[in-house]
Each structure stands twice: as C-alpha cells, then as structure tokens.
Amino acid sequence: MSKYPVILAGAGIGGRDNITLALFKALGRADVIVYDRLMDPTILDFAPNAEKIYVGKAAEKHTMAQEDIQTLLENYYRAGKRVIRLKGGDPYVFGRGGEEALYLSERSIPFRVISGITSGVAVPAMAGIPVTQRDVATSVSFITGHRATGENDFSTYAAVPGTLVFYMGLRNAQKIAVDLLSGGKEPSTPFAVLKASDDGEVTSFYSSLEKVAACGLPEHITSPGLIVVGDVVDLHEDLQPMNHLPLTGRKIILTGEDQHAMAEDLRDVGARVFLRPMIETEAVNHSLLEKDLADFSYDALVFTSKNAVDFFFDAFLKNRDIRDLAGTSIYVVGEKTARALARYGLRADGHPDTYDGRHLAEFLKNRVNASNRIYYPHAAGSDPYLGDTLREIACTTDRIIYRSVAPTDIHPLPEAYDAVVFLSPSAVKHFIAAYGLSSIPPSCFAIGETTKGSLVKSSIKEENIVTGEKATQESLCEAVIEKLSRREADLEK
Numbered sequence: 064m065s066k067y068p069v070i071l072a073g074a075g076i077g078g079r080d081n082i083t084l085a086l087f088k089a090l091g092r093a094d095v096i097v098y099d100r101l102m103d104p105t106i107l108d109f110a111p112n113a114e115k116i117y118v119g120k121a122a123e124k125h126t127m128a129q130e131d132i133q134t135l136l137e138n139y140y141r142a143g144k145r146v147i148r149l150k151g152g153d154p155y156v157f158g159r160g161g162e163e164a165l166y167l168s169e170r171s172i173p174f175r176v177i178s179g180i181t182s183g184v185a186v187p188a189m190a191g192i193p194v195t196q197r198d199v200a201t202s203v204s205f206i207t208g209h210r211a212t213g214e215n216d217f218s219t220y221a222a223v224p225g226t227l228v229f230y231m232g233l234r235n236a237q238k239i240a241v242d243l244l245s246g247g248k249e250p251s252t253p254f255a256v257l258k259a260s261d262d263g264e265v266t267s268f269y270s271s272l273e274k275v276a277a278c279g280l281p282e283h284i285t286s287p288g289l290i291v292v293g294d295v296v297d298l299h300e301d302l303q304p305m306n307h308l309p310l311t312g313r314k315i316i317l318t319g320e321d322q323h324a325m326a327e328d329l330r331d332v333g334a335r336v337f338l339r340p341m342i343e344t345e346a347v348n349h350s351l352l353e354k355d356l357a358d359f360s361y362d363a364l365v366f367t368s369k370n371a372v373d374f375f376f377d378a379f380l381k382n383r384d385i386r387d388l389a390g391t392s393i394y395v396v397g398e399k400t401a402r403a404l405a406r407y408g409l410r411a412d413g414h415p416d417t418y419d420g421r422h423l424a425e426f427l428k429n430r431v432n433a434s435n436r437i438y439y440p441h442a443a444g445s446d447p448y449l450g451d452t453l454r455e456i457a458c459t460t461d462r463i464i465y466r467s468v469a470p471t472d473i474h475p476l477p478e479a480y481d482a483v484v485f486l487s488p489s490a491v492k493h494f495i496a497a498y499g500l501s502s503i504p505p506s507c508f509a510i511g512e513t514t515k516g517s518l519v520k521s522s523i524k525e526e527n528i529v530t531g532e533k534a535t536q537e538s539l540c541e542a543v544i545e546k547l548s549r550r551e552a553d554l555e556k
Contacts, residue, residue: 066143067140067143067144067145067146068172068173068174068175069136069140069146069147069148069167069172069173069174069175070089070093070145070146070147070148070174070175070176070177071148071150071154071160071163071164071174071175071176071177072086072089072147072148072149072150072154072176072177072179073086073149073150073151073152073153073154073155073156073158073160073177073178073179073180073181074086074098074101074102074103074106074149074150074151074152074179075151075152075153075179075180075185076102076151076152076179076180076181076182076185076186076259078102078103079103079105079106079108079109079323080323080327081180081185082106082109082179083177083178083179085177086177086179087109089147089177090106090107090109090110090113090147091109091110092145093110093112093113093145093146093147094112094113094114094139094144094145094146095113095114095115095116095139095144095145095146095147096110096113096114096115096116096146096147096149097116097118097132097135097136097139097146097147097148097149098115098116098117098118098119098147098148098149098150099118099119099149099150099151100119100151101149101151102151102259106149110147113147116135118132118135129159129162132148132159132163133162133163133166133167136148136163136166136167136172137166137167137170137172140167140172148160148163150179151179152179152180152181152182153178153179153180153181154176154177154178154179155176155178156181156183156205156230157205157207157230157231160176164176181205182230182259182289183203183205183228183230183289184203185259186257186259186265186289187228187255187257187289187291187295189257189259189265190255190257190265190267190299191298191299191300191301191302191303192255192257192291192295192296192298192299192302193295193298193302194226194228194291194295195225195226195295196295196298199294199295199298200224200225200226200293200294200295201224201225202223202224202225202226203225203226203227203228204220204223204225204226204227204228205228205230206220206227206228206229206230206232207229207230207231207232208229208230208231208232208233208234208235208236208239208290209231209232209234209235215235215238216242217235217238217239217242217243217246218242218243218245218246219246220242220243220246221242221243221244221245221246221247221248222246222247225293226291226292226293226295227243227290227291227292227293228289228290228291228292229289229290229291229292230289231286231287232289232290233256233280233284233285233286233287233288233290234286236256236275236279236280236290237275237276237278237279237280239275239290239292240254240272240273240275240276241276243272243292244272244273244276248272248292249272250271250272250273250276251271251272251273252271252272252292252293252294253269253270253271253292253293253294253295253296253297254269254270254271254272254274254275254290254291254292254296255267255268255269255270255290255291255292255296255299256268256280256284256288256289256290256291257288257289257291258284258287258288258289264335264337264477267299268280268281268284269296269299272292308331308332308333309332309333309544309547309548310329310332310333310334310544310547310548311333311334312333312335313333313334313335313481313482313547314334314335314337314477314479314480314481314482315329315334315335315336315337315480315481315482315483315484315543315547316336316337316339316476316477316480316482316483316484317329317336317337317338317339317484317486318339318340318341318342318483318484318485318486318487318490318491318493318494319340319341319342319484319485319486319487319490319510320340320342320344320369320370320486320487321369321399322338322340322486322536323338324536325484325536325537325539325540326338328537328540329540329543329544332544332548334547337476337477337480339474339476339494340470341469341470341489341490341493341494341497342467342468342469342470342487342489342490342493343467343468343469343470343471344370344374344442344465344466344467344468345465345466345468346374346464346465347443347463347464347465347466348462348463348464349378349464351462352375352378352440352462352464353378353382355438355460355462356378356379356382356383357382359379359383359387359438360436361391361436361437361438361460362390362391362392362431362435362436362437363391363392363393363394363431363435363436363437363438363457364388364391364392364393364394364437364438364439364440365393365394365395365423365427365437365438365439365449365453366393366394366395366396366400366403366404366440366441367395367396367400367420367423367441367442367445367449368396368400368441368442369399369400369402369403370442370465371400371440371441371442371464371465372395372400372403372404372407373403374440374464374465375440375464376407378464380407385407385408385409388409392412392430393409393410393411393412394411394412394413394414394423394426394427394430395411395413395414395423396414396415396418396419396420396423397414397415397418397419397533397534397535398414398418398535399418399535399536400414401414413426413430414426417533417534418511418533418534418535419446419511419512419513419534420445420446420448420449420513421446421448421449423449424448424449424452424453427452427453427456428452428456431453431456431457432456432457433456433457433458434457434458435457435458436457436458436459436460437453437457437458437459437460438459438460438462439453439459439460439461439462440462440463440464441461441462441463441464442463442464442465442466442467443463443465443466443467444466444467444488444489445463446513467487467489467493469493469496469497470493470497473497476498476502480504481504481506481547482504482506482507482508482543482546482547483502483503483504483506483507483508484507484508484510484539484543485507485508485509485510485514485517485518486510486514486536486539487510487514488513488514488516488517490514491509491514491517491518491521492517492521495521500521500522500523503518503523505527506527506529506546506547507523507527507528507529508528508529508530508539508542508543508546509528509529509530509539510530510531510534510535510536510539511530511534512530512534515528515530529542529543529546530542
C-alpha cells in the first residue's frame with residue numbers, strides 16, 4: 064500500500080509563475096501527473112521525471128470520463144506512486160475536486176489539497192477590477208453560470224449584495240442579465256465580460272445589465288470567459304495595473320528557450336509579453352557520443368550553449384563519474400553557458416568578453432596549442448568558424464550531439480504587437496517559417512551578432528535590428544526597455 068497521499072492541486076490562473084510554492088515542490092517529487100487543460104502547459108516542466116497523463120475536458124468533448132479519472136488516481140495510489148491530480152484554477156472552485164476527494168475518502172485513500180488562484184479573483188484584478196472594495200462592495204459571490212441539470216434561474220442572485228462573478232456563463236449571459244433585472248437589480252448596474260488568454264492578456268467588454276438584457280453580447284465574444292456584475296466594474300479605468308510604467312501597453316513577443324526570466328523583467332516595467340518558443344531540441348549521434356565517452360581523455364572541453372552542456376552531461380554521467388574530468392579545462396561561450404555548467408558542480412576556466420563563437424575562437428588561440436586534445440560538442444547548424452579554428456590550432460573532435468527543430472505546437476500571434484525578440488538564429492528561421500517574414504515588425508531585437516546576421520540574411524534591414532551591449536538576455540532586455548521607452552517618449556512630444 065502506498066504511503067503517499069494523492070494530491071488534488073490547482074495550477075492557478077495564467078503563467079507558471081502564478082503557481083504556489085507548495086505545488087512547485089510537489090511537482091518536483093511527483094511520479095504521475097493526471098492533468099486537465101492548463102493555461103500554461105510549461106508548468107509541467109517542473110516535473111521532469113513524472114509520467115504525464117492528459118484527461119482534459121472541453122465543452123461536449125471529454126478525453127476521459129470522470130469515473131475513469133478517479134479509478135486512475137486509485138490505481139496509481141495503490142501502485143505506490145506519488146500522484147498529483149492537477150487542474151487549472153482551484154480544484155474546489157467549480158471543478159470536480161470535491162467529487163474526487165469524496166471518491167478517495169470513501170476508499171480510505173489519503174489525500175491532500177493544494178489550492179490554486181481562482182480566476183474569479185485573478186482575472187478581474189488583471190483587468191483593474193477589485194472584487195471587493197470598501198464603500199463599494201463588501202462581499203463577492205462566485206456563481207456557476209451553467210448548471211449540470213435543471214433550469215437556469217438567476218433571479219434569486221439579484222438580492223445578493225456585493226459583486227457577482229459568474230463562471231461558465233457566457234452562453235447564458237443575456238438570460239443572466241434578464242433574470243437579475245427581474246429579481247430587482249438596478250438596470251444601470253455595470254456588467255463586464257473578461258477573457259484571459261494563455262499569455263495572461265485580458266480582453267474586456269463593458270456594458271450594463273439593461274443593455275445586455277436587451278441585446279445580449281456581441282457575436283465576437285465567445286467562451287470561455289467570466290461575467291462580473293457590480294459597481295466595482297466601474298473602477299477598471301482608474302485601477303489599470305502598471306499604468307505609468309515605461310512599457311505600459313507595449314506588446315512584445317519573445318522567441319527562443321529559457322525566456323521566462325527576461326519575460327518577467329519586461330512585465331515588471333509594464334510590457335505585455337507573449338511567449339512563442341520557436342525551438343525544440345533533440346539528441347543526435349548518440350552512439351558516437353557514447354563511443355567518445357567510453358575512452359574520454361581530452362585536455363579541454365568547449366561548450367557554446369546550455370543545451371550542449373546538458374546533452375553532454377546527460378550522456379556522460381550515465382556511465383562515468385564527474386571526477387573523471389579532473390585535469391580537463393572547460394571553456395564556454397558566455398555567462399549563461401557557465402551557469403549551466405555550474406549546475407554540475409563545475410566552474411568554467413574562462414569565456415570571452417563578447418559571447419559568440421567567433422570571439423570564443425580568438426579567446427582559445429592563446430589558451431590551447433597543437434598538442435592539446437579538444438572535445439567540442441555542439442548543435443547541428445552551428446557557425447563553422449569555431450570548429451574550423453579549433454581544428455587548425457589543436458587536435459579536435461568536433462561532434463554534433465543535438466539539433467534544433469521547429470516546435471510542434473504553434474500558437475497564433477496577437478492581433479497587434481510592438482516588437483519581436485529573437486534569442487537565437489534557429490528562432491529566426493522557425494519564426495519566419497511559422498508566421499512569415501511580414502510578421503516581423505519594424506522593431507526587432509537580436510541577442511547577438513550571429514542572430515542579427517540571420518535576420519539580415521532573411522531580408523530584415525540592419526537598421527531595424529537592435530542588439531544589447533553583450534549577447535545576454537539581461538543586456539538585450541535593457542536594450543528593449545531603452546528602445547521602446549524612448550519611442551514612447553517621442554510619441555508624447
């Protein structure tokens with residue numbers, strides 16, 4: 064019998080930074096995750112070793128029946144696994160978390176609940192609407208706008224004071240308005256429909272009970288979405304978050320990998336950030352790498368990316384000990400790659416001041432000689448300059464160990480945006496293949512000269528491309544803020 068309780072958890076609303084610390088810790092220990100549709104599926108990246116089973120439900124389309132989901136939880140529990148049942152929002156707010164808890168309890172299966180941020184609080188806040196406000200609304204009610212059985216009659220809620228938040232009610236929006244009026248609600252009561260996207264952007268529609276009762280909602284407003292009814296809705300113009308920050312209102316698309324830190328820095332200054340990771344990686348030449356590692360006796364290792372570090376050490380540590388690298392010098396292209404190396408308890412012996420392969424080649428000319436044996440694992444399609452130089456100055460094994468491929472899941476771009484930020488040449492290639500050259504606006508940003516060169520080769524004018532002082536996300540982020548803030552100031556003149 065398992066000693067681990069089943070965890071019923073909520074992933075909250077929006078991005079992966081909005082999950083609780085308790086959930087983050089649980090994901091890292093999980094063996095199995097049974098999950099629904101998540102606004103940000105990268106939350107699952109926090110559970111790298113877990114088996115992931117999708118059981119999401121959409122209207123009139125269920126991947127798995129509720130009874131089968133509950134049986135699945137029981138079976139994994141009895142198999143001794145750490146099981147997480149992961150839902151969007153909160154498991155006990157208009158979800159089936161309560162039913163699952165009762166099922167487990169009836170079978171004497173221990174469970175615990177990790178709450179998540181529910182959309183009824185988070186989405187209005189993102190739109191500038193506090194669901195409670197002294198002297199305006201001293202209570203908030205969460206109401207399902209769609210009943211499983213029976214007639215929908217919302218008139219009784221007209222007598223409920225405070226803010227009314229209706230989940231899953233867009234199809235019944237006009238009836239909700241009619242019923243609230245018939246129950247005695249003031250015709251002028253503000254009525255809002257709020258929709259949050261996967262990127263955390265909220266689109267809003269504002270009206271009044273009497274107008275919605277008479278005309279319904281515009282045709283372009285479709286499920287899913289929240290309905291908020293009450294005087295607090297009128298506060299949205301005064302309480303828009305981050306109204307006076309340098310990039311307020313700017314929409315920026317980030318491409319590439321490991322972009323979450325940069326995304327948060329841009330959001331901190333008011334930008335709306337849309338993550339479009341345009342790269343997936345896969346190992347290649349694995350048998351050759353294993354053969355190289357069987358008799359690994361090199362004087363130096365050279366890494367030009369975080370991925371190269373991870374793919375190399377994933378193979379190395381399966382058969383060897385980290386101490387086998389004693390006496391081997393390790394050189395990296397820049398700070399990010401050095402940080403990846405540090406996760407394996409190793410410190411880089413150096414990197415150039417400018418973070419690209421050509422400057423690394425020049426940097427190594429004074430540090431290795433013809434008698435040295437160098438191992439250079441890297442991606443397919445890397446700039447050949449570094450490999451050519453290493454073969455000229457030392458005995459070098461130049462090995463392609465991974466390649467970048469286009470993402471399998473392409474999300475649409477927002478209707479209008481101010482800039483695209485490219486974090487690698489591969490991101491440039493895959494972005495243009497997915498969205499077309501015309502999708503790149505006049506303001507585009509490149510992390511370094513190599514990425515900038517890829518844009519120029521793709522017919523983007525060089526004067527439209529901005530780079531940072533260094534080829535780092537931190538430096539590029541500063542360049543984005545400086546460029547778009549300056550443009551904002553120019554427009555205000």
